[in-house]
Amino acid sequence: MKHALRTALAAAVAAAALAVAMPPAVAANAEVNQPARVPCFDTLATRTPANPSQISAAAYNQARSILARAGSQTAAKSHPVHGVSSVPVRYGTSLLACSRDEFRRDDRNAPVKQSGMTPYHYLAIHDAARTMGITRW
Helix, strand or coil, rough: CCHHHHHHHHHHHHHHHHHHHHHHHHHHCCCCCCCCHHHHHHHHHHHCCCCCCCCEEHHHHHHHHHHHHHHHHHHHHHCCCCCEEEEEEHHHHHHHEEEHHHHHHHCCCCCCEEEEEEHHHHHHHHHHHHHHCCCCC
């Protein structure tokens, strides 16, 4: 009796775990060659990758010149990287954040804005970020 009760309880727990892990609606829509998709977790697959830990010195210098040409005094005053092959990503994120804040401050009275700055400055910031491979700053 004790063994039968333990087996029945184990089967019930396994069935409940399977029901929670694979809802019937998801199981019915799953194809043989496709993994089951859970609607609320599909957004995790489209998440952008994290920033790299290092960026090349050439990419940093190119992004710095893009921002300086767009009018960033912060970028113009920063020193170009030389003598090393790469720098920590925080150099690039700091440059982007300071230039973004500077552009927003300078463009506060602009008639047309995109993210608080003129479209020209917005494109310059995003071009510099793309050059360095930075997605979040």
